[in-house]
Amino acid sequence: MPRLLCLVACAVLLAGCSTNPFGTGSSSLGDYSAEGKASYYGKRHHGKKTASGERFNQNALTAAHRSLPFGTRVQVTNLNNDKTVVVRINDRGPYARGRIIDVSRQAAEQLGMLRAGVVPVRVQSLD
Template sequence: MLRSLYWLPFLALFLAGCSTSPFGGGESGHGYSAEGKASYYGSRHHGRRTASGERFDQHALTAAHRTLPFGTRVKVTNLRNDRTVVVRINDRGPHIRGRIIDLSREAAERLGMLRAGVAPVRVESLD
C-alpha cells in the first residue's frame, strides 16, 4: 500500500503539466471572439514590466488578456459608440472579475472610454 502511494505525487505533477493554465495562453488565439467589459491602465503602470517581459507604454496600442498568447492582435470594438482599435496582447489580466481585457490608455482614448473607465466591448482576434 505504501509503495503505491509513493508514485502519487509524481502522477499529480505529470497530470498538472498536461493541463492548460489560465495564465499560460491555453488558447491559440485563432478565431477568438468574446464580449464583456474592458478597462484601461495607464500612468501608474507606465514603464513597469509586463508579463511578457516588455515595458508597459501607456501610449502604445497594447492590452492585457488572461489567456490569449502574447503577440496576438485583437480588434476591440466599443459597443456604446462602435469605435474600434487594434491592439497587441503583451500582458496578463485583467485581475478584476467581470472584465475581459485591460487596454493601454492610448487604446482606451481611441475607443472613447477614458471618462467612463469601463466600457462594454467585443474582442476579436485577427491572427
C-alpha cells in the same frame, strides 16, 4: 477497475478545461471572439515590466488578456459607440471580476472610454 475510474475522472476534468471562462465565444485562437467589459491602465503602470517582459507604454496600442498568447493582435470594439482599435496582447489580466481585457491609455482614448473607465466591448482575434 480503479485504473479505469482514474482515467475516466481525468478525462472529465480535462473536458472541463476546454471551455473559455473569459467571455463568450470560441476558445481557439484563430476565431476568438468574446464580449464583456474592458478597462484601461496607464500612468501608474507606465514603464513597469509586463508579464511578457517588455516595459508597459501607456502610449502604445497594447492590452492585457488572461489567456491569449503574447503578440496576438485583437480588434476591440466599444459597444457603446462602435469605435474600434487594434491592440497587441503583451500582458496578463485583467484581474477585476467581470472584465475580459485591459487596454492601454492610448487604446482607451481611441475607443472613447477614458471618461467612463469601463465599457462593454467585443474582442476579436486578427491573427
